[in-house]
Structure formats: C-alpha cells, structure tokens
Amino acid sequence: MQAAKSASGVDRGSRFAQRVVAWHAKSGRRDLPWHGTRDPYRVWLSEVMLQQTQVATVVDYYARFLERFPDLASLAAAPLADVMRLWAGLGYYSRARNLHACARRVATEYGGEFPRDAQALARLPGIGRSTAAAIAAFCFGERAAILDGNVKRVLARHFGVEGFPGATAIERRLWSLAARLLPQRRAMPAYTQGLMDLGATVCTRARPRCDACPVASTCVARRDARVAELPTPRPRKPVPTRRAQLLVAVHDGAVLVEERPAAGVWGGLLALPQFDTVVALRAAVRALGDGARARRMPTRRHGFTHFTLALTPHVVRFARIAPRAAEPGAMWLPLAEIDTAALPTPVRSLLRDVRASLAAPQPARKRHTVATAPLEREQRHDMETRR
Structure with a gap:
C-alpha cells in the first residue's frame, strides 16, 4: 500500500x-x-x-x-x-x-x-x-x-x-x-x-x-469539528454483577488467607476465602473452629473490565481453631503484615479496616454467635433474592 x-x-x-x-x-x-x-x-x-x-x-x-x-x-x-x-x-x-x-x-x-x-x-x-x-x-x-x-x-x-x-x-x-x-x-x-x-x-x-x-x-x-466524537467509544453493554460472601476469619492476631488459582480473578495472590452463599460460609466457619463471634460488614464493590464484584465480608473471631481445619494452600497471615503481603488492593483495604476496628475500644453490646441473627438474616435475604 x-x-x-x-x-x-x-x-x-x-x-x-x-x-x-x-x-x-x-x-x-x-x-x-x-x-x-x-x-x-x-x-x-x-x-x-x-x-x-x-x-x-x-x-x-x-x-x-x-x-x-x-x-x-x-x-x-x-x-x-x-x-x-x-x-x-x-x-x-x-x-x-x-x-x-x-x-x-x-x-x-x-x-x-x-x-x-x-x-x-x-x-x-x-x-x-x-x-x-x-x-x-x-x-x-x-x-x-x-x-x-x-x-x-x-x-x-x-x-x-x-x-x-x-x-x-x-x-x-x-x-x-x-x-x-x-x-x-x-x-x-x-x-x-x-x-x-x-x-x-x-x-x-x-x-x-x-x-x-x-x-x-x-x-x-x-x-470537521469532530474531535469530541473520535475515536468512537466502545459499544455499551450491561455490566453484570457477581456476588460472593467473604470469610474474614480472625484468630490470635492473624487472618485466614488462601492463594488464589493462577487463572481467574486475583490469580496467584493471597485473598480471603470466598463463598457463593452464606450457608456455605457458615459450614466453613463451623469446621474451622469454635467460640466464634461474627459480624457482617457492608457489601463492597470492585469493578473489573467485564463485571462488577460485590463482596459481603463476614468478620468471624475464633476462640479456638480446629487442628488441620484450613484448606490446603491456606495460611494464617498476621494482621501486622497485611501492608506488605501479596494481597489485591480491595482485600488489603478491607483488612486494614478490620485491623483498625479490632484495635479500637469496643462499645458494650450483645455479640452474636455465628449461628444466630446476622448470618441467619443474611441467609433469609439470600433465599429471597434467589426466588
């Protein structure tokens, strides 16, 4: 040419x-x-x-x-x-x-x-x-x-x-x-x-x-006075939302993390255990240890190129951990090390908030066990939204 x-x-x-x-x-x-x-x-x-x-x-x-x-x-x-x-x-x-x-x-x-x-x-x-x-x-x-x-x-x-x-x-x-x-x-x-x-x-x-x-x-x-029009924008498509439950398991000053598979979101990095439903998260909590106290944090959204990820964190503090309860590839990461660990930015930001909340004086209030109100309400919400 x-x-x-x-x-x-x-x-x-x-x-x-x-x-x-x-x-x-x-x-x-x-x-x-x-x-x-x-x-x-x-x-x-x-x-x-x-x-x-x-x-x-x-x-x-x-x-x-x-x-x-x-x-x-x-x-x-x-x-x-x-x-x-x-x-x-x-x-x-x-x-x-x-x-x-x-x-x-x-x-x-x-x-x-x-x-x-x-x-x-x-x-x-x-x-x-x-x-x-x-x-x-x-x-x-x-x-x-x-x-x-x-x-x-x-x-x-x-x-x-x-x-x-x-x-x-x-x-x-x-x-x-x-x-x-x-x-x-x-x-x-x-x-x-x-x-x-x-x-x-x-x-x-x-x-x-x-x-x-x-x-x-x-x-x-x-x-031709078309600078604002060119280049032609990408055709707009609906951006789907994927929802998941995050387990923020805390014990003895550390949080449970696991290495993500090489392929997929945050491949090869450390991240929090993730579940499709609250029912699955509750089962994992019961297998992990006992003496647990849970609170649900507000859902956080993170945008990717082709979808939005909506993550609902559940902070669960364990008094005791069952031997060999964690999945292979999982580890307990000291909260003091989250600033330098190989964590994706949204997870690091969440864990910084969790660390700050644990360090702050806690007001006197009723604490729920993992089997009571917060997760039960979330489970009912899950079932209603799937109908």
Missing part, C-alpha cells in the same frame, strides 16, 4: 513523522524514569506496567520493582510469589505472571539477552505486537509500528477513522496507517516516544489541546 500523498506531492507520512519528532525534541516528556533508556529490560518492564495502567500509578511500582529486581537475571531467579507480592495493587495480575515467565524464557532460551526484532519479541509470554514494536524501536531502532491506546486515539482523530478502535476491522486499518507513517530507522526512538507523548499529553481523551498539536493542520477531526 502506498503512503498517502498531499496535494503538493510531498509524502504525508514523512511530514507527519517529521513533525512528531520535532515536537518531541522540544516538548516531549522528560520526567519519567524510563525515558531515554535503551536498556531492553527497563523498556520492557515499563511497557508491561503501562498496559491498562495510569503513568502516575506506574512510577512508584517501577522504582520498587527495579530496586528488588535490577536486571533480568534477578527477576528470572526469583520465586513467582516474590514477583506477585511486589505487583500487588497494580492490577491485571496475569501481567506479573507473564513477566516472570518471559524473564525465565529469555534467560534460558536467549542467554539472558532479549531478541532484537519485533517478531521474535512478540513470541515471548505477555509481549503483544505493540509492546514488541516499542521495545524493538526504542532499543534497536527497528522500523516497527506501535498501536497502544494513546496512538489509536491520535490516528483515529488525525485520519478521521470511524468505528470502535478495538474492533478487528478498525484495528487492522489503524495498524496499516501506523506502518505507513514510520520515519527512517534512526528517528524511530524519538518518533515512537513522541507519538506516545502526543497522545498522553496533547491529544488526550478529554479536553485535548489542539492548539499545541504539531499535526493539527492536517487533522481530519479538527477540520
């Missing part, structure tokens, strides 16, 4: 790239810790962390991660549990598992050195086409197009591309445009970073600064 030509015959792709490179030299971001590096390990780490995550959130995690794992060899040699612990709170936990798997594969199959071309990079765990192109462009100067969310927005507006960018046909068109705009090899690092910065700081989702854009003069969306 030939590159688009302007009326004067000048290659539009070359002009676009030249303007982005010139703008980056003058106005591009310089304050982020991964900018300017050509170290594939650091570029890879930053690109993976930035997937679906705001820059402001990533900065601190990136610094802590490099302090613990300064190079690929140290990451590859570490247990997965250590990686998950550092990643806790960053979300999209499959990224951490893939990061660890990728490090080990590069260490064993490539002698600890990343492949130098985008196609080989894209075959590694957790590295998609755009991430592979970013690594290849930044570190090795390869003419490989990137297409992250910011770049999709820039291209959709500049070329007036209608349709949701995540749709297969629209994404294919955007990839084609991205490839046609690439500059010469020597300009690839500056162009790639400039395009990312342009989408992040000028051609933003809300309140774009078109007056500061280096390619505004050829932007279709600006010409």
